[in-house]
Amino acid sequence: MFSHLTHCKTIGSFLLASMIFFCNNAVADPVLNKILSTHSITLAWVGSAKPISWELNGKPTGMAVDICQGVVDSIKKRYNTNINxxxxxxxxxxxxxxxxxxxxxxxCAIAGNTAQRNKFVTFSKPWFFTRTNFLAKKSQHINSFEMLSGRTVGAISGGTSALLLSAMNQNINYSISVKLMRSLDEGFDLLEQGHISAFVTDDIIIHSKLSEMTDRDDYQMSTEGFGDVIPYGMVVAKDAGEIESIINDELKYLFISQKFDELYNKWFMSPISPSGENMRQPMSKELIKEKNSYLPTPKTLVGN
Structure with a gap:
């Protein structure tokens, strides 16, 4: 009898503690609610997108990965709970x-913020900016985007580059044959094998690929890029408003504390292990402007 009462008392205490936890941590965001109730968060990443995200020793790494891990740490501290x-x-x-x-x-990956994508998902505040560019073999003699007309060009299915190429065909009467692919690796492989004349993607991805290629001198890219500047953001579902807010708070903290500079220098201005290539990509003027927007405005001193 005593054992039975003790067992019931233990169960009751557990249920009470659980109720207190969920009452104290009840939020309107269903995605955050799921994370808190399961003590687990699922983070998506894209491979072969150095230094944004790629695989190292069987695990994801890169600047976007670092930022997302900081977001998870913020959720842990804010709600005083453990999250896997x-x-x-x-x-x-x-x-x-x-x-x-x-x-x-x-x-947690390359993710250009566009009006079309905002119909289906939500983007955080920007943490990087890029433009569309192309990579081609020098033997193809492609020196500008205009020279892509009449050629077979690769682009990621559903990506901003594919949309841009389609717009060029429709609005400027180009005749670019666009070959869609699902991954960056596929695009670069087809380019190397000569199945496409050029691969069009984000500028930073091309710089990254060139930095690790042993035959980089055989390739060229546009010096100016094409299209509008594209801001990168972390991406959440449309109903994940509180997660979006936590991400933006984390970005604000990184910018104000200057820790963002440390992260940026780590991934874009320093040798990346284990191969040791250095992107040597200073912050763009757009990123500097974004960073400075978080800093307090200096007060104007008024004389007596």
């Missing part, structure tokens, strides 16, 4: 679908 991270690698072409269909909670 489940990483899931996704193809570039499927990255936004994983978020909109709630297969992952945050996308």
């Amino acid at each position: 991270i489940q990483w899931v690698e996704v193809a570039s072409a499927a990255r936004f679908e994983y978020i909109s269909h709630h297969k992952a909670d945050i996308l």
Whole structure:
């Protein structure tokens, strides 16, 4: 009898503690609620996108990965709970679908913020800026985007580059044959094998690929890029407003504390292990402007 009462008392205490936890941590965001109730968060990443996200020793690494881990730490501290991270690698072409269909909670990868994508997912404040560019073999003699007309060009399915190429065909009467692919690796492989004349993607991805190529002198890219400047943001579902707010708070903290500079220098201005290549990519004027927008405005001294 005593044992039975003790057992019931233990169960009752557990249920009471659980109720107190969920009452204290009840939030309107269903994604955050799921994270807190399961003590688990699923983070999506895209491979072969150095230094944003790629695989090292069987684990994801890169600047976007570092930022997302900081976001998880913020959630842990804010709600005084433990959270396990489940990483899931996704193809570039499927990255936004994983978020909109709630297969992952945050996308920690290359993710250009566009009006079309905002219809299905939500972007955080910007943490990087890039432009569209192309990589081609010098033997193809492609010196500008205009010279892509009449050629077969690769682009990621559903990506900003594919949309830009389509717009060029429609609005400028180019005749670019666009070959869609699901991953960055596929695009660079087809370029190397000569199945496409050029691969069009984000400027930073091309710089990264060139930095690790032994035959980089055989390739060239546009010196100016094309199209509008594209801001990168972390991506969450449309109903994940509180997660979005936590991400933006983390970015604000990074910018104000100057820790963002440390992260940026680590991934863009220093040798990256284990191969040791250095991107040597200073902050763009757009990123500097974004960073400075978080800093307090100096007070004007008024004389007596």
